[in-house]
Amino acid sequence: MAGEVSEVRSAPLSPVISAPPSLIQSPMVGRSPARVTPRASPIRKAVASMKGYLEEVGHITKLDPQDAWLPITESRNGNAYYAAFHNLCSGIGFQALVLPVAFIFLGWTWGIICLSTAFIWQLYTLWLLIQLHESVPGIRYSRYLQLANDAFGKRLGKLLAYLPIMYLSAGICSAIIVVGGGSMKLFFNIVCGPTCESKPLSTVEWYLVFTCLAVIMSQLPNLNSIAGVSLVGAVTAVSYCTIIWVVSVGRGRLAGISYAHVREGSIMDRALDVINALGIIAFAFRGHNLVLEIQATMPSTLKHPSRVPMWRGVKAAYLLVAFCMFPIAIGGFWSYGNQIPSNGILQALYQFHSRDTSKVVLGLTTLLVVINCLSSFQIYAMPVFDNMEAGYTSKKNKRCPRWLRSCFRALFGAIGFLIAVAFPFLSDLAGLMGGISLPVTLAYPSFMWIIVRKPNRYSANWYINLVLGVLGMGLSVVLVVGGLWRLIDSGIKFRFFKPQ
Helix, strand or coil: CHHHHHHHHCCCCCCCCCCCHHHHHHHHCCCCHHHHCHHHCHHHHHHHHHHHHHHHHHHHCCCCHHHHHCCCCCCCCCCHHHHHHHHHHHHCCHHHHHHHHHHHHHHHHHHHHHHHHHHHHHHHHHHHHHHHCCCCCCCCCCCHHHHHHHHHCHHHHHHHHHHHHHHHHHHHHHHHHHHHHHHHHHHHHHHHCCCCCCCCCCHHHHHHHHHHHHHHHCCCCCCHHHHHHHHHHHHHHHHHHHHHHHHHHHCCCCCCCCCCCCCCCCHHHHHHHHHHHHHHHHHHCCCHHHHHHHHCCCCCCCCCCCHHHHHHHHHHHHHHHHHHHHHHHHHHHHHHHHHCCCCCHHHHHHHHHCCCCCHHHHHHHHHHHHHHHHHHHHHHHHHHHHHHHHHHHHHHCCCCCHHHHHHHHHHHHHHHHHHHHHCCCHHHHHHHHHHHHHHHHHHHHHHHHHHHHCCCCCCHHHHHHHHHHHHHHHHHHHHHHHHHHHHHHHCCCCCCCCCC
16 A cells, blocks of 8 residues: 555656545645746646637637628727727717707706716716627627627617618718818818908818718728727817817807797797707717727737727727817807807807907817818718628628729718708707617617626616616607607708708
C-alpha cells in the first residue's frame, strides 16, 4: 500500500482517477504557489487558450454570410466614439426645434413633466434594444426589422414594424429635404440681402440642389465610413440648438406674450391640442430604428460584448441631447410664449429678431442647419440602402457592384425629392407622424424583451415591460386618431406640389 501511495504522489500531472481525494490533493501540500502557476502548466495554458478560441469562434458562427456584403454590417470596426457620433446625429435635429410648440398646449408644468417622462422612457427602451442585440447566443440582431421578425414572427413583424421603420428612414429623409432645401434658400436670402441683383432659385430648385449634394455624400460605402459625417452632424446640431436658444433668451421675452392656452374652445378642442402636443414630443425622440444597426458595426466577443461600448456611447450622446432639447423647449417657450409659430423656434428667431440680430449669427445658424440636414440624411438613408442591396445579394448571392450601389442611392434620392415636392407640408404633420413612429421607440422594445428574454412571468421586470408596451401602443393609437381628427377639424393647407 505504501508503494502505491508513493507511486501516486510521484505523478507529475494528473493523478490516477481511482485514487482517494486526499491523495489527489496531496502533491499541492507544502509547495510554493509559484510552482502551480500557468507558466508551470503548459498544458493548462494551452487548454485555456483553446477554450477561449472556441468560445469566440462559436460566438460568430451563426452570422449571416451576406452581412459582409451589406452597408450596415460590411465593416465591424466601430467603437464607443462612433456610437456616440451616430446616436447624437440621429437623436437630435430639426424636430427638436418644434418642441416649444408643444408647451403652448401643455403649459409649464405638464410640458416639463411630459418631456422628462418621454426622455427617460425612450432611454430605457434604448437600453433594452442594446441588450437584445445579442440576447440569443451566437446570433446578432443587426437590424430592427430582423429582431421584430424573430420576436413577433415574420408576417406579424413586417406588419407591425415595416411601415414605421420605413417612415422613420424614407419619410424623415423627405422631411430633411424640405427643411434643408428651405434653409439653403433662407441662407441665400440672408447672404445676398434685399439689394441682390442675381435671380434667386425657386424652392423646388433649392430642394434639387440639396438632394444632389445629399446623393453625392451618400456614395460612402457603409455605416462605419460615415462616422466622420455623423460627427459633423452632431457638432452642427449642438451648435445651432445652442445658438438659437441663447439668442432667443438673451433678447428677452416678447412684449405682450402670454403663456396661457392659445385656443379657447370645447373640451374636445383642448383634448386635440394636448394630443398634438404629445405627438410633437414623441416625434422629437427618433433614432431607435437605427440603434441595432449602429451596434452591428462593432466587433463583439463573449469577453468584450458590443453592448458595453454601445451603451457608453449612447450615454454620452443622450447627455448632449438633453442639454439641447430641454433648453430649446423651455427657453423657447419662455421667450416667445404663445406667439411662437407652428414651424418652431427657428422661424420665431427670424420672425421676431431678424432686425436686432447680426446677419452673421443668422446666416451661421442657417448654414449649420443645412450641414446638419445633409449629415442626418446619410444615417437615416442607410437602412433603406441596406434593404435595397439585400434584395440584390439574396437573389444573386454576390456583392452588389459599385455602379449598381450608386444607382440605388441616386434612385432613393430622386424618390425623396419627389415626395418633398409633392408633400412640402410634411413638417406640419409632426404630431401625427410622432404617433405613427411611437411604437418603434416606446412600445415594441418592451414586447420584444418579454418574448426574447422571457423574464419570469408576473415578476417586476415582466410587469414593467408589459405595462410600458401596452401604454405605448395605446398612446400611439390615441395620437394617430387624434392627429387625423385634428386635421379634419381644423383643416390644413396641403399645398400639393406647391412648396413655399
